[in-house]
Amino acid sequence: DQQVKQNSPSLSVQEGRISILNCDYTNSMFDYFLWYKKYPAEGPTFLISISSIKDKNEDGRFTVFLNKSAKHLSLHIVPSQPGDSAVYFCAADGNNYQLIWGAGTKLIIKP
Amino acid sequence: DAGITQSPRYKITETGRQVTLMCHQTWSHSYMFWYRQDLGHGLRLIYYSAAADITDKGEVPDGYVVSRSKTENFPLTLESATRSQTSVYFCASSAQVYEQYFGPGTRLTVT
Incomplete structure (x- = not known):
């Protein structure tokens, strides 16, 4: 039973446009969410996070939105750049120090 | 070098052999984690450690053993x-559980 779902395995976006990556979760007890970015042959790197007491968190070109009633979060990247091409994982805080991870979405930025 | 390193980066072994994957970090972070990543899955936690000599099972611990005699x-x-x-x-x-810093990964093939 996947508690964190990223339903789009891949997403292709034109350079300069907005990229929107989506993530759904099932456990209403989650209260902290994170996005990580992963390049091939590297480990994931932390990108941005949001607490459940907020509905938005912004860091430069990256904004994460949280809709608790829909159990949905999204990552917006504006404007998209070629270096943003990577796999993006969303994760939620589970019990006992565990992060619950989605399967990832591969973002491809087209020039 | 500062950061987190893993060795070896690639390993091929035979069924039934014992294999040890190494992880070293220079930040003196309290928390350390081992994950595996398989196609179609997010990262799945194998074991974690909150401090030296304190370890606990994650989601998929069977067949694995960890130790943490030194913080690093x-x-x-x-x-x-x-x-x-x-x-x-x-x-x-990690210093604070959720914002984790990852090593480059070890690709293990068991034949």
């Missing part, structure tokens, strides 16, 4: 490797 090292041992343990293994460390 967190080796993962496959006692008797099986083909189902073919995967990419990531080690991570």
Whole structure:
């Protein structure tokens, strides 16, 4: 039973446009969410996070939105750049120090 | 070098062999984690450690053993490797659990 779902395995976006990556979760007890970015042959790197007491968190070109009633979060990247091409994982805080991870979405930025 | 390192980066072994994957971090982070990443799955936690000499099971601990005698090292041992343990293994460390810093990964193939 996947508690964190990223339903789009891949997403292709034109350079300069907005990229929107989506993530759904099932456990209403989650209260902290994170996005990580992963390049091939590297480990994931932390990108941005949001607490459940907020509905938005912004860091430069990256904004994460949280809709608790829909159990949905999204990552917006504006404007998209070629270096943003990577796999993006969303994760939620589970019990006992565990992060619950989605399967990832591969973002491809087209020039 | 500062950061988190894993060795070896690539390993091929035979079924039934014992294999140890090494992880070393230079930040003195309290928390360390071992994950495996398989196609179609997010990262799945194998074991984690909140401090030296304190370890606990994650989601998929069977067939793995860990130890943490020093804060900076967190080796993962496959006692008797099986083909189902073919995967990419990531080690991570963190000062505050959720914002984790990952190593580059070890690609393990069990034949």
